Amino acid sequence: EHSICLVEGEMVDGVLSVKKIGHPLYETRKEAIDAIGLQNSDIFGAIPTISELGRLQKEEENHWEDGMFVILSDVHLDDSKVLEKLEKLFKGFSTFDILPVFIFLGDFSSRYPSAVTENANNTIMGYFDDLASTICKFPKVAEEGRFILVPGQNDPGIGSILPRSKIPDFFTGGLRSKVKNVHMASNPCRLRYFSKEFVLGRIDVLTKLRRNSILTPDISQDVMEDNDDDDDKMKRDGVRESSPKNESNPHVKHAIKTMMDQGHLCPVPPSSLPVYWNHDHLMRLYPPPSAVILGDKSSERHFETYHGDCDFLNPGPFYSDYGFLVFRPMDMDNRDRMKSDVEFSFI
Numbered sequence: 001e002h003s004i005c006l007v008e009g010e011m012v013d014g015v016l017s018v019k020k021i022g023h024p025l026y027e028t029r030k031e032a033i034d035a036i037g038l039q040n041s042d043i044f045g046a047i048p049t050i051s052e053l054g055r056l057q058k059e060e061e062n063h064w065e066d067g068m069f070v071i072l073s074d075v076h077l078d079d080s081k082v083l084e085k086l087e088k089l090f091k092g093f094s095t096f097d098i099l100p101v102f103i104f105l106g107d108f109s110s111r112y113p114s115a116v117t118e119n120a121n122n123t124i125m126g127y128f129d130d131l132a133s134t135i136c137k138f139p140k141v142a143e144e145g146r147f148i149l150v151p152g153q154n155d156p157g158i159g160s161i162l163p164r165s166k167i168p169d170f171f172t173g174g175l176r177s178k179v180k181n182v183h184m185a186s187n188p189c190r191l192r193y194f195s196k197e198f199v200l201g202r203i204d205v206l207t208k209l210r211r212n213s214i215l216t217p218d219i220s221q222d223v224m225e226d227n228d229d230d231d232d233k234m235k236r237d238g239v240r241e242s243s244p245k246n247e248s249n250p251h252v253k254h255a256i257k258t259m260m261d262q263g264h265l266c267p268v269p270p271s272s273l274p275v276y277w278n279h280d281h282l283m284r285l286y287p288p289p290s291a292v293i294l295g296d297k298s299s300e301r302h303f304e305t306y307h308g309d310c311d312f313l314n315p316g317p318f319y320s321d322y323g324f325l326v327f328r329p330m331d332m333d334n335r336d337r338m339k340s341d342v343e344f345s346f347i
Contacts, residue, residue, distance in 0.1 A: 001212045002269040003262050023261035028309040032287030041287045044192050053195055060194035064330040067193065068100035071325040073202060073295030074152070074317035076110040077127035085322045085347045087134050090145075094138040099145045100326070105202040105295035106152025106187070108167075110319065124156060124171050132178040146181040150189060152202045152295070161274040162203070162266070163188060163282040188265060188282050196290035196329055203273075205266050206255045207298040212268045252299050256312050260285060265294070285310075290329070291340065301325070303342045311340050322347040 006025075009018040033041045038050060047053050060067075070093065076082050093099060109127055113120040136142045151167045153160055166184040169176070176182050188201030259265060263286035266273050275283065285292065291311035301316030301323060315325035328341040 001214055003258070003267045023258065024263075026261050026307055027287070028307060029288045029290065030309075036287070043190060043197075043281065046192060047195070056195040060196070060330065063194075066098050067329050068098075069103055069327040069329075070100045071103045071105070071293055071313070071315045071327060072318040073105040073315045074107055074297055074319050075104045076108065076319040077131050078109045078111070079319055082319055082322075083130055083134050085318075086131070087137060088347050089324070090135060090138045090141045093145075094141050099141065101146045101148065103148045103150070103200060103293070105150045105200070105293075105315070106155045107202075108149075108152070108155055112154065112156070121170070125174060128172050129174040132175040135179050142179050144181075145179070146183070147179060148183045148185050148189075148191070148200070150185050150200050150202055150295075151187050153187075153204075159274075161276050163276060163279045186282065190282070190289070193290075193329055198291045198293060199265070199285065199289045200293050201265055202295040203266055204296050204298040205259065205294065206251060206296055208266060208268045208272050209255050209258055210251065212272055249300060249302075252302055253304075255299065256304060256306060259292075260288060260306050260310060260312075263288075265292075291327070293327070301344060303344075305340075311342070313342060315344075 004024055005021055006023070007016070007018055008020040009016050011017075027035065038047060038053065039045075042048075047056065070089075075086070109124070113123050117123075135145070135147075149167065149172075151157060151164055153164070155164075156167055156171055157164055164187040166186055169184070172182070172184055176184075185200065188199055188203070191198040191200060258267065263284055265283045265285060288306075288310040291313065293313045293315070295317075296314050297317045299314055301314050302312075303314075303325075304312050306312055311327075313325060313327060316323050318324060323344060323346045326343045326345060330340065
């Protein structure tokens with residue numbers, strides 16, 4: 001529901017007899033950029049020419065060893081065990097010569113105090129102050145580390161509409177004053193890394209898509225094979241996965257295919273997910289980004305490369321088993337700039 005479909009059939013006596021129905025054909029990032037032009041596809045306005053794109057790709061190759069992102073989702077700062085595990089995380093990375101970029105996806109509390117509760121604002125500020133205190137135990141991390149915080153649907157803000165603005169500065173003042181490089185981002189947001197573009201978000205997409213499905217997906221068939229063109233692409237490009245357990249949950253594959261083919265992070269009716277239309281471009285996935293990093297606790301953690309083109313990652317909820325994801329945009333083994341390296345770790 002609320003998606004674009006391609007229908008093939010025969011019109012007889014004013015009645016369309018449908019033989020096939022499916023998503024629009026997927027275009028790779030290169031195909032999309034070639035079709036609409038580089039300037040029209042660069043939301044940052046940072047790559048004006050093809051030559052500049054080539055220069056950035058060369059720089060990316062030269063710094064391939066330095067690019068690392070540590071990604072956590074559902075980091076509940078009101079849980080003392082979570083803070084303890086974060087301390088171990090920072091301790092481990094504090095010995096690195098070049099620190100990774102730490103990406104924290106909400107929610108940042110298991111349960112926020114009610115707005116009418118006494119000292120509710122001070123309690124919320126205390127959560128982020130505790131994070132700052134944990135980071136500051138490691139001076140190198142506090143001084144040189146870069147942090148990106150993306151709010152969840154239940155974090156402080158205005159309503160449940162998306163895109164969601166950053167967590168108000170009122171609550172994060174202590175964190176930003178103690179830790180040098182903290183970026184409070186919107187949900188979703190976009191990140192430029194040399195020539196690559198990443199989409200970061202915290203949305204429980206799988207639940208919403210299944211709730212709004214008119215037909216139950218046929219999980220007995222490979223969802224990647226829905227037309228002849230896609231079959232040819234799969235044979236040429238393939239799909240890379242992080243673990244065999246993804247094969248037992250084809251609903252995840254259906255969700256990824258729906259988002260990528262529809263070119264939108266959550267193509268559901270506004271009644272299920274209100275969208276602020278003036279900023280809907282943040283939700284779009286056309287042209288496809290280099291990677292989509294989406295915290296979704298309704299889905300198991302996973303990593304796939306859709307059509308050999310766009311990485312799709314879910315780090316899973318950190319509070320449940322203290323697992324996180326290490327993402328390198330370039331594979332350290334083969335130095336192929338078209339492939340990334342992903343590792344799931346636990347504390």
